[in-house]
Structures are given as C-alpha cells and as structure tokens.
Amino acid sequence: MKSLYQLIISSFQVLLPVLKYASPKMRLFVEGRTNWITQLKSQVSENDKVIWFHAASLGEYEQAVPIIETLKQTHPDHKIAVSFFSPSGYEVKKKDPKFDIITYLPLDTKKNAQQFLDILSPEIAFFVKYEIWPNLMDVIQDRQLKTYLISGIFRPEQLYFKPMGKFMAEALSKFDHLFVQNEDSLNLLTSHGFKRASISGDTRYDRVISQLAMKNQLDFMDDFTASGELTMVFGSTWPEDLSIALDAINKAPTHIKLVIAPHQINTTQIQKLKKNITKKVICYSEIKDQNLQDCEVLIIDTIGLLTKIYSYANLAYVGGGMGLSGLHNILEPAAFGIPIIIGKNYDKFPEAKMLRRLGGLFSVNSKEGFEELFNKLASDASFREKSGQICGHFVNSEAGATQKILTSIDF
Numbered sequence: 001m002k003s004l005y006q007l008i009i010s011s012f013q014v015l016l017p018v019l020k021y022a023s024p025k026m027r028l029f030v031e032g033r034t035n036w037i038t039q040l041k042s043q044v045s046e047n048d049k050v051i052w053f054h055a056a057s058l059g060e061y062e063q064a065v066p067i068i069e070t071l072k073q074t075h076p077d078h079k080i081a082v083s084f085f086s087p088s089g090y091e092v093k094k095k096d097p098k099f100d101i102i103t104y105l106p107l108d109t110k111k112n113a114q115q116f117l118d119i120l121s122p123e124i125a126f127f128v129k130y131e132i133w134p135n136l137m138d139v140i141q142d143r144q145l146k147t148y149l150i151s152g153i154f155r156p157e158q159l160y161f162k163p164m165g166k167f168m169a170e171a172l173s174k175f176d177h178l179f180v181q182n183e184d185s186l187n188l189l190t191s192h193g194f195k196r197a198s199i200s201g202d203t204r205y206d207r208v209i210s211q212l213a214m215k216n217q218l219d220f221m222d223d224f225t226a227s228g229e230l231t232m233v234f235g236s237t238w239p240e241d242l243s244i245a246l247d248a249i250n251k252a253p254t255h256i257k258l259v260i261a262p263h264q265i266n267t268t269q270i271q272k273l274k275k276n277i278t279k280k281v282i283c284y285s286e287i288k289d290q291n292l293q294d295c296e297v298l299i300i301d302t303i304g305l306l307t308k309i310y311s312y313a314n315l316a317y318v319g320g321g322m323g324l325s326g327l328h329n330i331l332e333p334a335a336f337g338i339p340i341i342i343g344k345n346y347d348k349f350p351e352a353k354m355l356r357r358l359g360g361l362f363s364v365n366s367k368e369g370f371e372e373l374f375n376k377l378a379s380d381a382s383f384r385e386k387s388g389q390i391c392g393h394f395v396n397s398e399a400g401a402t403q404k405i406l407t408s409i410d411f
Contacts, residue, residue, distance in 0.1 A: 001164050001165070001166065001167050002134065002167035005134065005167060006135075009107055009108055009109055009135070010109065012107065013107050013109065016030045016033070016107075017030070025087055025088070028087035028090075028091060029086070029087050032087060032090060032091075032104045033104050033106055033107070036103060036104055036106050037115060037119065039103065040101070040103050040116070040119050040120065041119055043081075043100070043101040043102075043103070044079075044081075044101060044119055044120060044121075048079050048121075049075075049077060049078045049079065049123055050078065050079050050080075050081050050101065050120055050121060050122040050123060051071055051075065051078050051079070051080055051081065051122065051123065051124055051126075052081045052082075052083070052120060052122035052124070052125045052126070053067075053068060053080070053081065053082045053083070053125075053126045053127075053128070054082075054083045054084075054085075054105060054125065054126070054127050054128065054131055055082065055083075055084055055085075055089055055128045055129075055131065056084070056085045056086055056089065056128070056129070056131040057084065057085065057086035057088050057089040058086075058088055058089040058092055058093070059328075059329060060089070060128040060129050060131060061082070061084070061089050061093060061128070062204060062207050062329070063128050063129060063150065063151045063202065063203045063204050063207065064082070064126065064128050064150070064203070065098075065203075065207050066203045066206040066207050066210065066401075066402040067126060067150065067203060067402055067405060067406065068080055068082075068098060069098070069210075070402060070406060071406075072098070078123070079100035079101055080098065080099050080100050080101070081099070081100065081101035081102070081103070081120060081122065082099050082101070082102050082103075083102075083103050083104065083105040084102075084103075084104060084105065085104070085105050085131065090102070090103075090104055092303060092304075101120070105133075105136075108133040108134065108135045108136055109135055110135045110138065110139065112135075113133075113135050113136040113138070113139040113140075114139055116136075117139055117140070117143060117145070122145065123146075123411075124145070124146045124147075124148075124409070124411050125140065125145055125146070125147040125148070126147075126148050126149075126150055127147065127148070127149050127150070127175070128149075128150055128151060129149075129150075129151050129152060129153060130149075130152060130153065130154070130158070132149075132168065132171050132172055133171070134167055134168065134170070134171040137171040137172075137174040137175075138171075138174070140174065141174045146176050146409070146410055146411065147174070147175050147176055148175060148176055148177050148178075148179060148405070148409055149172075149175045149177070149178045149179060149180075150179045150200070150203060150401075150405055151179065151180075151181055151200070151201075151202050151203050151204065151401065152178050152179060152180040152181065152185060152197075153180060153181045153182065153185050153202075153350070154180065154184075154185040154188050154189060155188070155348070156188060160172050160192075161188065161192055169192065172194070173194065175196070176196065176410070177196045177197065177198070177408065177409070178194065178196060178197040178198075179197075179198060179199075179200035179401075179404070179405050179408070180197060180198070180199055180200065181199070181200075181201060181202045181350065181401075182199065182201075182350055183199060184350075185199075186198065186199050198408070200401045200404040200405050200408075201398055201399075201400060201401035201404065202351070202398065202401055203401045203402050203405070204329070204331050205331060205395055205398040205399045205400075205401065206399050206400070206401060206402045207331075208329075208331045208332050208334070208335035208395060209335055209395060209396065209399050211307055211332070211335060212335060212336070216307075216308040216311035217308075218305065218308050218309065218312075220284070220287055220292060221259075221308075221309060221312045223291075223292040223293060224257060224259075224292040224293070224295065224298050225257050225312050226293050227257075227293040227294075228255055228256060228257035229255040229256070230255065230256045230257070230314045230315070230378060231256070231257045231258075231259065231312050231313050231314055232252075232256060232257070232258050232259070232313060232314065232315050232316065232317070232374075232378070233259045233261065233306075233309055233310055233312070233313040233315075233316045233317070233333070234258070234259065234260045234261065234316070234317045234319065235261050235306050235309075235310065235316055235317070235318050235319060235328065235332070235333065236261065236262075236263040236306065236318060236319040236320060236328035236329070237260060237261065237262050237263060237317070237319035238262075238263055238264075238319050238320060238322065238323050238325055239269065239323075240322035240323035240343070241317065241319040241320070241321070241322045241323070241343060242260070242273060243322070243367075244322060244343075244364065244365075244366060244367045244369075244370045245317060245367075245370055245374075246276055246277070247367055247371060248367070248370055248371040248374045248375075249277060249279070249297065250277060250278045250279060251371070252279070252296075252374075252378075253378070254296060256296075256378060257296065257297075257298070258279075258296060258297045258298070259297075259298045259299075259300065259309055259312075259313075260273070260297065260298070260299045260300065261299075261300040261305070261306045261309065262299070262300075262301070263319055263320070263325075263328065265301055265302065265303060267301075270283065270299060270301050273299065274299060277297050279296040279297050280294060280295050280296045280297070281295065281296065281297040281298070281299065282295045282297070282298060282299070283298075283299045283300075283301045284298065284299065284300045284301050284302055284305075285301050285302065306332070307332050310332050310333045310336050310338070311336050313333060313336065313338050314338060314384065314388075315338055315339050315340075315341070315377050315378070315384060315388075316333035316338055316339075316340050316341070317340070317341045317342070317370075318330045318333065318340055318341075318342050319343070320342075320343070320345075321342040321343025321344060321345050321346050321352075321363070322343030322344065322345070322365075323343070323345070324345065326348070327342055327343070327345065327346045327348075327349045327352060330342065330349070330351060330352055330355065330361065331351060331395060333391070334355065334360065334361075334391035334392065334394065334395050335391075335392065335395045336392070337388045337389060337391055337392030338388045338391060339360060339361070339362070339377055339384055339387035339388045339390075339391065340355070340360065340361045340362070340391060341361075341362050341363075341364060341370065341373060341374070341377075342361060342362070342363050342364075343363065343364065343365070344363055344364070344365035346363060351398075354394070355390070355391060355394055358390050358394060359386075359387060359390050360387050360388070360389075360390030360391035360394060361391070362387075
C-alpha cells in the first residue's frame with residue numbers, strides 16, 4: 001500500500017498547477033507551496049536553534065499554543081517554527097508575532113522532506129493530533145530527530161488500525177512518544193502494539209482557560225449588548241446550522257441580542273442570510289458610527305473576534321454539527337461558563353459527548369428541537385446558569401495537559 005501512496009502523492013504534485021483552479025482554497029494551497037524553499041530559507045539562519053510545531057489547520061494549531069507559549073518562556077534563545085498543511089491555518093496565522101518561522105508543509109515526498117529538514121534543522125518537533133506523513137516520518141527517524149505527537153486521539157476505524165494501513169501504523173510508530181487525549185485512545189494503541197504512549201489530556205483546555213485571563217473587552221460588543229438582557233452567540237456556523245436556527249432567530253424576543261459568526265466569510269452567503277433575517281440586523285463591516293443598541297442581530301463578517309465575543313454570551317450555538325464539516329471548538333464558549341447547543345453530528349468529538357452526558361451541552365437535529373431548547377434556555381435562568389456552570393467546571397477539571405507533556409519530553 002505504501003507504493004500506492006507514493007504514486008498518489010507524486011501524481012498529486014504533478015497535477016498541482018492544474019488543481020489550483022479547482023477552488024479559491026486550492027489556489028492558496030498550491031500558490032503557498034510554489035516557492036516554499038526560498039521562503040523558508042529567508043526565515044532561517046545557519047546558527048538558529050529551532051523548535052518546530054506542525055499542525056494541519058487552525059484548530060490543531062490552537063492545541064499547540066499552550067506548549068508554544070511555555071517553551072518561548074523556558075527557551076527564549078530558540079526560534080519557534082510552525083508549519084501548516086491547510087490554507088485555513090496558514091493564511092490566518094502567517095503574520096502572528098508568536099512565530100519566528102511560519103511555512104506551509106510541502107507535499108509528502110522524500111525529497112521534499114529532506115529539503116525541508118535540511119533548511120529548518122529543528123532540535124525537536126511536535127505534531128498535533130493526527131497529522132502524520134509517512135515519508136516525512138522516515139526522514140525524521142533517519143535523522144534521529146526527537147518528535148512527539150501531542151493531543152492525539154484515535155478511533156478503531158482509522159487507517160492506522162486496518163490491514164491496508166500498515167504503512168501508516170509504521171509511520172506512527174516512529175514518534176518518540178504519543179501523548180493522547182483519553183483512555184480509549186491509549187487502550188486502542190496498546191492493543192495494536194504501541195508502547196510509547198500515555199494519557200496527557202487535551203491541551204485545548206489549557207488554551208481556552210488562558211483566554212479567561214486576557215482582555216476580552218470589545219467596544220462594539222459593549223455597545224451592541226448594552227440594551228439587552230441576554231446575548232446568544234452562534235459561532236462558526238455553516239448554512240446547515242443556520243437553516244435550523246433562522247426561524248427561532250426571527251421569533252426571538254427583543255431583549256435577546258443575537259450574534260452570528262459564520263465559519264466562512266462568504267459575501268454572497270452573508271448577504272443572503274441578512275435578507276432572511278426579519279429583525280434589525282447589521283454586519284460588523286457596516287458598523288462605523290451607527291448606534292448598535294438599536295440592532296437586534298449582529299453578523300460578524302470578519303475573522304479573529306469570536307473567542308472574545310463568547311465572553312459576552314449567556315448561551316451559544318457552535319456550528320459544524322448539522323453538516324459533515326465537523327463540529328467546531330465547543331471549549332471556547334464552555335470556558336466562559338455558558339450552556340452550548342450543537343447539531344446532531346458529534347460522535348468524533350469526545351469533549352462534546354462528555355459535556356452532553358454531564359448536562360452542559362445539548363444536541364438538536366431539527367428546527368423544532370432547536371426552537372424548543374432555545375426558548376427554555378432563554379427563559380429559565382436557573383436551568384441556563386446550572387448548565388453553564390457544568391461547562392465551566394468541566395473545562396477546569398480537564399486542564400493540565402501542557403505540564404504533563406513538558407515534564408515528560410527529553411528536551
């Protein structure tokens with residue numbers, strides 16, 4: 001199967017110039033890698049001491065942040081390098097001052113891996129969750145580079161545990177240690193012969209807790225929420241999510257302020273959403289000097305504000321679960337101690353399953369189900385506050401993964 005993998009990767013690389021026309025995201029994927037060698041060389045000097053983190057995309061990057069921030073303090077003489085596979089991570093974070101070096105990870109050919117490591121020459125590497133590339137891991141092992149997987153999570157249906165995925169299991173075995181989120185993942189790895197693994201928990205809990213100590217105040221949110229009694233935030237929503245919520249949004253009492261933050265900033269979709277809202281609605285890009293207190297719905301047509309916006313919420317809907325795109329980060333609103341509603345598809349997200357069992361999170365699969373739950377949470381203060389407390393306590397109880405990892409690594 002590895003030979004088939006090599007053929008697929010090589011073919012994909014040959015087709016890149018054509019594939020960039022498939023979509024705007026693919027164009028970024030291709031063009032971002034066009035001059036990756038020159039761009040990476042411009043960021044690295046011969047005597048640099050480098051700590052390397054690799055994340056598939058933005059969500060995985062957030063899991064790396066607590067370790068990045070700690071190592072910046074304990075190893076100030078080292079440069080922090082971050083590589084992304086997806087444009088949705090790189091394009092958002094390419095100017096982040098936390099990093100000394102930021103790059104796309106080139107496609108997984110042996111030649112690319114050798115060139116990449118020749119230039120970067122890291123002292124240690126951290127990969128997040130399950131972003132694992134066989135050719136790259138072969139080169140890493142050849143160079144005896146200490147490499148750790150952090151916040152890993154595994155399920156029986158993954159390729160590593162199938163007969164046809166033996167080459168992926170071999171790549172996984174090349175890590176010096178696998179730090180996993182939960183007991184199910186550890187038991188699965190152990191049953192398949194992986195010995196260098198342990199439970200650390202999920203570093204996202206440390207990440208979202210740290211947000212509580214930051215300045216989360218936003219002037220426009222102060223203005224928007226000043227005349228309301230409750231604020232509900234719809235975070236990282238897709239059209240499938242809003243299709244079940246739109247009727248309830250339009251029927252919501254005037255004392256409830258509603259914030260909608262779409263996952264993708266698509267002007268056409270946002271204007272369509274705006275037309276379908278019967279309340280007084282305004283987009284973030286239209287605020288200027290307008291009086292936001294008179295508005296009932298605020299659409300956030302920009303990126304980078306959602307985490308702070310959650311600090312103003314009394315309840316939240318987190319998107320991704322009504323479709324197949326994947327549930328987005330429920331821990332950000334949970335850290336602020338508010339109840340959370342999600343869609344029906346969340347089986348791959350253990351934190352959602354745990355919070356639902358505890359009673360801090362609720363899943364809906366229809367307009368009627370959403371409206372009923374929304375009305376109960378909005379009208380029953382005791383129910384709302386109790387559910388929110390469960391979320392806050394849950395996040396605090398799961399913290400500590402960063403320290404467990406850093407005290408266990410050889411660095």
